[in-house]
Amino acid sequence: MKIPKITIITASYNSEKTIKETIESVLKQTYLNIEYLIIDGGSSDNTISIVKKYEKVFEGRLKFLSEKDQGIYDAWNKGLEMASGDWISFLGSDDEYLPNAILNYVNYINERKGDNLEFVSSKVELINSDKKTLRIIGQPWNWNKFKIYMNTSHVGTLHSVKLFTKYGKFNTEFKIVGDYELLLRANKNLRTGYIDNVTAKMTVGGVSNQSRIVFQETFKAKVRNGSRTIIEAKWDMYMAELKYYTRRVLGLV
Template sequence: MKPFLSIITATFNNEKTLEETINSILNQKYTDFEYIIVDGKSTDNTTAIIKKYEPIFKQKNISFKWISEIDTGIYNAWNKGLKIATGNWISFLGSDDVYLDNALDKYVKKIIEEKNADFVYSKVKLINNNKEVIYIVSDTWKWNQFKRYMKIAHVGAFHNRKYFDTYGIFDESYKISGDYELLLRAKSCLKTTFINEFTAEMKDGGVSNKNVFKAFKEVKKAKINTAGISTIVAFFDFYFSLFKYYLSTFVKKLIK
């Protein structure tokens, strides 16, 4: 029996990129899924774009749900999506990310093969505004590495609904690294399976230094509180990650 999927997109004032995301979903051959958009009360043309695509999803006989209300961040929005999702496998696709052709077919094939998995993920391309690939996320999950660094791709990956039933929804006290914290909860018992193919592209958001610092702080918090890593190791990883980030930023400026 083929799985029914739920794909959730959180958006806020993303009129420039949302249509590309929506079209990448509409272009999938596999159609046994529902698409949920959670908008944070956008003030640009985002909701008009969402309404424009309602009849197209209806024509394709694909369930389409959306809400538009103020939220407190991406994990609050994703949790709202989870509350109305009916799929037994759930994915989160950013409003500036896209699925590649036949991505859902690849996921469904792997899900059928690995029914007991908690998390199914793949290779993902990070691209710039010129659609040039600047980085490839292709690491595979190993607990001893994962509890120290988030090196696997979360974009477009699918979570077994049973995982949320067992470990709960996203912790909304996190603003950047809540997806990492969620997957840490199962510790070494997390059952993952990897698709050694590209299924998605995500855009380089050009995260500010302030947000990078905040992200690393949240990762440190998750390691200590959820993964059970010692405070000393977590602080070492925190400062080492900062050092690597600022060093790479400095080198890039020199090259330019």
């Protein structure tokens, strides 16, 4: 079995209340060929001191950078510059992996080693700040769906380094949907895989939960990359808003 190196990147900013659990979830991974990069935006709380306590525990596998940035995608791009792994995963500073998450991904990648995969996703459990499960998200990538909305999950998913070589890094013009915009560049040619299990928990309420900005940026990403016409993208935005506010009334977001 090939033993690929996995780079996990966490962007943080004033995350003292949540980052310990995030780090612990990486530390508990049963797959060990992991490089962990924490890119901090210059936190003014105890985030930095919490991270430093883990440097020895990771035995050289944890690297930490703290400086001002222009948002999460700027931080992720800095992480990409530092990364030495074959595959890259992005984990929020208030999100968590399940213990066998990376091992499950690696086993899947090895099973499909002849398919030249670029992006592998899974199911993700959405939780609130009280750790209550809201719902499970994440479907297999399908271009006819993906060009309308991001039907895959992104937390903890794996991206081949070849993906960034081929399509570039994250566009920092986007503050929330830069991950979606990057994958739209590949259009229907994206080579994907899917694990039909939950591999991570995502806390609702972070930057990606700013609904109005999400809708506007999603519209911009679709039109810019030619996946939808202006009229189609506006219709998609209307339907997304309707779905979001319905879920909000039902307490699912």
